[in-house]
Amino acid sequence: MAHQDSSGPDSASQGPSGSAHLNQERVAECLAASNEHTQQHPIGLYLKVWLLLFVLSSLSYSVDYLQLQGMLRWSLIILFMLLKAGLIISVFMHMFWERVALVYAILLPPLCLVVLIALMAIEANYTLANRLEFFSF
Amino acid sequence: MTTRPTNRPHTETRLASLAADWSADGETFKQVPWGKAMMWIFLLSDTFVFSSFLVGYMTVRMSAVESWPNTSEVFALTIGGQHIPLVLIAIMTFILITSSGTMAMAVNCAYQHKRKQAALLMLATALLGVSFVGMQVFEWSKLIVEEGVRPWSNPMGAAQFGACFFMITGFHGLHVSAGVIYLLVVATKLWRGHYDRPQEADSGNYQIVEITGLYWHFVDLVWVFIFAFFYLW
Numbered sequence: 001m002a003h004q005d006s007s008g009p010d011s012a013s014q015g016p017s018g019s020a021h022l023n024q025e026r027v028a029e030c031l032a033a034s035n036e037h038t039q040q041h042p043i044g045l046y047l048k049v050w051l052l053l054f055v056l057s058s059l060s061y062s063v064d065y066l067q068l069q070g071m072l073r074w075s076l077i078i079l080f081m082l083l084k085a086g087l088i089i090s091v092f093m094h095m096f097w098e099r100v101a102l103v104y105a106i107l108l109p110p111l112c113l114v115v116l117i118a119l120m121a122i123e124a125n126y127t128l129a130n131r132l133e134f135f136s137f
Numbered sequence: 138m139t140t141r142p143t144n145r146p147h148t149e150t151r152l153a154s155l156a157a158d159w160s161a162d163g164e165t166f167k168q169v170p171w172g173k174a175m176m177w178i179f180l181l182s183d184t185f186v187f188s189s190f191l192v193g194y195m196t197v198r199m200s201a202v203e204s205w206p207n208t209s210e211v212f213a214l215t216i217g218g219q220h221i222p223l224v225l226i227a228i229m230t231f232i233l234i235t236s237s238g239t240m241a242m243a244v245n246c247a248y249q250h251k252r253k254q255a256a257l258l259m260l261a262t263a264l265l266g267v268s269f270v271g272m273q274v275f276e277w278s279k280l281i282v283e284e285g286v287r288p289w290s291n292p293m294g295a296a297q298f299g300a301c302f303f304m305i306t307g308f309h310g311l312h313v314s315a316g317v318i319y320l321l322v323v324a325t326k327l328w329r330g331h332y333d334r335p336q337e338a339d340s341g342n343y344q345i346v347e348i349t350g351l352y353w354h355f356v357d358l359v360w361v362f363i364f365a366f367f368y369l370w
Contacts, residue, residue, distance in 0.1 A: 039347055040248040050238040057234055061227045064209050064369055074370070081365035085358055092241050092354045094347070100151050101158035102166050106177050113188050120192050124199035131202050 206293035236265035
């Protein structure tokens with residue numbers, strides 16, 4: 001993409017840190033040359049999200065370990081799954097800081113899967129009804 | 138002239154920047170490096186592949202007349218005389234999350250220009266990935282040899298179980314294996330200073346680490362859904 005265009009006030013302010021032995025000037029030059037908003041965020045944030053993912057995984061495993069059943073089981077599985085997926089996409093994959101044009105281009109298309117799921121659920125119910133009607137004796 | 142919106146999520150400028158970017162009569166993904174945009178688009182297409190598998194699994198499971206095998210029991214292990222349900226899958230889940238964490242650290246180090254640290258963290262990520270695949274091999278052989286699960290039948294219940302299991306976890310395992318190779322290639326190049334060659338225009342640009350990271354986090358992301366829908370449901 002346009003390398004000469006070093007817009008984005010973030011790229012200038014978010015210089016490298018903790019690399020005193022490196023030629024700071026050259027690094028800053030490189031960051032400017034790569035122009036894009038650099039996805040540099042405090043390490044503490046990653047560690048917190050990491051810990052949270054561990055907790056959420058333990059919780060979803062305990063859903064099975066405690067043998068919860070029925071609606072409670074399913075809603076908890078979905079809840080923990082969505083929380084984990086959200087954390088991975090937004091923080092680890094940096095979607096939270098990404099440009100809106102990209103966020104929408106990536107996150108909107110999968111919504112059409114909802115239609116596929118609905119259609120296939122109807123189809124599966126129909127198949128099951130037929131099997132029970134004609135193939136059980 | 139309005140000022141160009143930055144990447145910061147200002148709520149008032151979000152929709153304006155979306156409209157501006159898509160109607161700009163120029164490149165749409167401004168300030169996003171091509172490599173990253175293309176990786177995202179690849180991951181989007183991969184999302185549909187995995188979704189097709191999972192929706193197919195939903196369809197055959199919903200329409201199965203026989204009862205679905207109890208995954209909690211199928212994937213249980215006896216460790217030290219104790220029968221623990223689904224324990225292998227839980228360990229695999231934690232390994233993959235750990236590897237996602239080391240990958241995030243690698244990306245962070247790369248942006249701080251800590252070249253060797255980033256390469257070592259990527260190597261750690263790859264090793265965790267290898268151990269994940271190793272456990273999957275163990276899981277597969279146990280199911281095939283001891284439990285007698287086949288793509289067309291199994292002794293525990295609905296015959297469709299095997300086909301779903303081998304397709305979904307097999308395709309995911311393939312992604313992990315490919316990711317391990319991808320990680321090792323990029324880590325080696327990073328270690329050897331391939332991205333710092335002075336004759337290259339983008340010398341010193343470690344963007345590739347973030348792009349590799351995107352792929353790896355996606356593999357973890359897919360596992361979150363497989364874990365929820367296939368193993369826990």
